[in-house]
């Protein structure tokens with residue numbers, strides 16, 4: 001069995017990617033943000049204060065004949081951007097791209113931070129990182145993909161994210177026609193609960209490749225490509241109008257400047273992010289904000305949507321490996 005669900009950018013900046021998910025019986029369809037950087041499936045619900053839920057689609061467990069409360073269970077999560085949410089837990093049938101998982105933990109939000117209230121593009125998240133990162137207490141719950149994997153044709157899913165266009169999340173199969181190049185696989189380290197891998201070098205534009213070991217995660221829930229300062233400084237050194245903008249907390253440049261591409265090693269291959277994807281968004285007038293920024297203070301590098309948009313990414317749980325193919 002397999003599943004295939006379309007995704008689309010939430011706004012004109014590709015800030016996040018949204019996929020419709022069916023929960024309960026009869027189906028309640030919610031627009032959710034698939035996040036390979038976390039492991040909780042949580043939703044705005046009938047238990048979310050109505051002032052916070054305004055503008056969001058909600059899940060109402062009492063209207064679903066297949067919902068069951070998980071007694072005594074609670075969850076609480078804080079994300080890298082200091083947004084947070086918490087609540088209690090139900091199980092229900094969750095269908096994604098035509099594939100149904102019964103008894104899926106659906107974490108119902110009784111509290112959400114202001115960023116979530118304001119971001120009406122999503123009604124919650126589908127965590128697709130490893131089960132160890134799940135925050136439910138006293139008993140950790142499995143992700144939708146973990147529950148699905150034993151029933152899927154193959155224990156894999158792929159992310160195909162595109163700039164200002166639809167893409168897909170495919171489960172149980174790899175559609176190689178989505179890629180222009182071969183898939184190169186690298187092993188993941190599972191200790192932190194992420195899809196974490198090491199990239200051995202990088203190159204800027206047509207420049208020579210520089211040895212630099214990057215320990216990073218493939219993270220669909222992070223908008224930008226966040227790497228070590230040395231790499232980021234070297235990149236914007238090649239951008240004549242670039243400057244570090246303290247107020248924007250990142251590098252900005254003149255929108256009319258052509259940006260060099262950025263390549264990173266995946267095993268013995270490389271993935272090249274075209275400069276056009278690194279011209280992320282206008283901030284004001286003709287000043288633009290870069291899609292490549294520093295990972296300082298995070299403790300790990302993040303290959304977020306700006307990098308993933310350049311590739312077809314294969315999340316292979318069966319073989320504990322990550323595959324990247326140029327698009």
Ligand SMILES: CC(C)(C)S(=O)(=O)N[C@@H](Cc1ccccc1)C(=O)N[C@@H](Cc1c[nH]c[nH+]1)C(=O)N[C@@H](CC1CCCCC1)C(O)(O)C(F)(F)C(=O)NCCN1CCOCC1
Pocket residue numbers: 015016033035036037038039077078079080081082083115119133134135219220221222223224298302304
């Ligand atoms: C807002 C913005 C300027 C466009 S942004 O570039 O910051 N984009 C946000 C995502 C976003 C888009 C649109 C609207 C609102 C928020 C972004 O990239 N956030 C990252 C920033 C970051 C990462 N690291 C340091 N900073 C983040 O927190 N991403 C998490 C998912 C987000 C959370 C907010 C809502 C959208 C989804 C994440 O899950 O990808 C994560 F990996 F970064 C993360 O925080 N994972 C949580 C891992 N823990 C481990 C321990 O157990 C609990 C879970």
